[in-house]
Amino acid sequence: MAYRHTVNGTTYVFPDMRTLLARATPPRSGDSLAGVAAASASERVAAQLALADLPLTAILNQPVIPYEQDDVTRLILDSHDHAAFAPVAHLTVGGLRDWLLAEADGAALAVLRPGITPEMAAAVSKIMRLQDLVAVAAKCRVTTAFRDTLGLPGRMAVRLQPNHPVDDPRGVAASTLDGLLLGAGDAVIGVNPATDSIEGTTTLLRMLDELRARYDIPTQTCVLAHVTTSLRCMERGAPVDLVFQSIGGTEAVNRSFGVTLPLLAEARQAALALKRGTVGDNVMYFETGQGSALSADAHHGVDQQTIEARAYAVARAFAPLLVNTVVGFIGPEYLYDGKQIIRAGLEDHFCGKLLGLPMGVDVCYTNHAEADQDDMDALLTLLGVAGVTYIMGVPGADDVMLSYQSTSFHDALYVRGVLGLRPAPEFEAWMERMGLHGTAPPERIPARLSPALVGLD
Template identity: 65%
Template sequence: MPYDITLRGVRHTFANLRELLAKASPLRSGDQLAGLAAESSEARAIAQHALADVPLAAFLEDLLIPYEADDVTRLIVDTHATSAAQAAFTPIAGLTVGELRDWLLSDDATTDRLTALAPGLTPEIVAAVSKLMRVQDLIAVARKCEVVTRFRTTVGLKQRLSTRLQPNHPTDDPAGIAASILDGLLLGSGDAVIGINPASDSPQSVLKLLAMIEHVRERFAIPTQSCVLAHVTTQMRAIEQAAAAGTQAQLDLIFQSIAGTELANKGFGITLDLLAEAESMAASLHRNPSQPTPNPYSLIPNPCLFYFETGQGSALSAEAHHGCDQQTLEARAYAVASRFSPFLVNTVVGFIGPEYLYDGKQILRAGLEDHLCGKLLGLPMGCDVCYTNHAEADQDDMDTLLTLLGAAGVNYIMGVPGADDVMLNYQSTSFHDALYLRRTLNLRPAPEFEAWLASPHFEDLKRLGPNPTALLPLASGNWPTGT
């Protein structure tokens, strides 16, 4: 279905909604690489004018990827066809993309109304409206959203900022990991999750690292969650191996990277059915103390057992983008996340590289877009404010994005020793960066973690001083692998 607009007597035609969205997208090196970007700023502005006039109903009819060819499309369409989604969509059904933008920025778009609207929006709609927004618009609308999840801590409350403590080590050395955990905890980091990217993707490594986190958490009564960011199938095998040994894997959150097309997810080695199987296995462990009862604070229902990561450009890098722009596909990944009611969702905004987000300006814009789109869809969004060393970006760019995300109400950020991940070889945010943001914007940790920081258990931790090996449960070659 073509889309036309006449400006200054000149008619401009876009072959379909897919092309229009791509041409209207703010400049991305990934879209240029794919041959999808507007050829000039003027062409981009024309596309944005045309996009503003598109009725929201068109996104339900003009599918970017055919229904029969893509399970993410089927998920989006079938979910929106439910009675709850239709009821949520009805108040905005007659609007255009431009009119939706205006409403989102109005005083009528309150936190409660945005929460009620979330089931009625589709990823393509939120991607479209974000393309028409300035940076201040992305912040202003996201700030009104509140998406709260609960495990041992409650993450996402207004005027709160949580962190993922990321104690990675290039060889999974227990002393090195322990040093990073101790450093992070002493600086108030870790209330969202203690999450380790393992150097070895094996069930044995997963179980050992989980056991280490569990030992620290129980010894000092720390209200937090654990996660080892191995492939989902590795985590599933870890659960099975622990059960076969007569124990239980000490696994709180299942991790997986996800994308916005079926083909890209297959590149990650996953399907929607596999994620459902993993969720069932994690639920059988009954690790979430809030699991038996509905969460009274949030749109997200319990058990909240997933930690998902996404990133603009992942579908293009897998040659699985179907001619769609990378920002729209990123929003489609959030439909996959929504299906599983996650505890945390993290856009790793600058990690994939300058082939997709070339410089600090593109990374900054992408991070704010991702955060807004996820929040509008009802997801508990965090952001890894990061860049690779070959990107045209530096720590000043990251300070800017960090501050803007804090103003936008981001649920959580990363806490990496020195902001330099020595295992993944990229630059992120440090424990001190989180302290800066909390102090500057008067933000506080999750309430349970805040209480722990004032408890005798935290005083006990402080007495360890410069001795992180005291955190280790046993000699590194003889760690327990279950309870």
């Protein structure tokens, strides 16, 4: 079915749903690279106007990737809750935007979650300005738990990311201590391994678990190895709290990551069987990012933001503790500059929260992007206002293993301070017991959490 709209005397025709969504997307380099972006601002406005008038039921009835060709499409449509959708089924995309901004409260949004498809979330985000994305996301509350509780009002967690270029346990432990002293780690102490070996992953898992247990820290640890590596580690008795995997919004991109939906289900069941959580059983950790499908030539001609939203349907199916869009990590080929990164980060956070996910954002950029830390400060502040579940805590904001720029432990203290946000309650209580307040100078480090006791003397 073709869609059309006239702007300044020119009628623009969009032959199908995927073209309409792509042309309506705010500018980003990845869509231009893929050849799906609007050719002019006028065409983009025409597409946005046509999209605003589009009934939500049309999106439901015209998947951007055919049902028969893609298991993510089948997951989206087979799990769609028509009863939850009913209160907004009569609306257009523009009508949904108005309802989200003016009428919907947190309770209504929670009921709506299973009735909203990723394409609906992506569509409405395309006709929203930044303040709209912030305002609606701030109403969405998504709570998950494992050893502490994430997503509560007035709270913002931090993933402590103690990466090391050669996976040296002493180096990882040093960065972990640094982060704990500055109030990071309530989301997860999560290491991106330099290699994906079972032996190396197990070594880091055991070290982090020993550290966590020794100081009775109410958090979870994770080595972000491939899901198959985590499965092998669990078979060997390694202390796996969370199973990590990068995912995407099409069957083809997930296969490029070496995963399938049944494999993710198998890993989740294996982690649940360990029963390591104390206050909850959310055991999965997913990362996503605009552009990964195009990198794998697995985007089916769909714009990168819509594909990203479809990845959230995959995440939602496995009740994760954490979902993280690594928004600027892939590079300027997909998000060219700070303006595009800021927009994408707020879109991803909005779509994920609307779909019921515990969304974190890695506020980041690569060194060859037209962005800097001022751009990241702006995005970080906007996300804090929007109620982001967690952000990254990287020593000095400079990841020495992945070679990109993110947010530091001090950046987390900044946004918690100016917005009055606090760590997860169980973690906050632990900090108080340990005499930590997130700003302790070195001479006031409690003896029971000293470098000597962590084995770093």
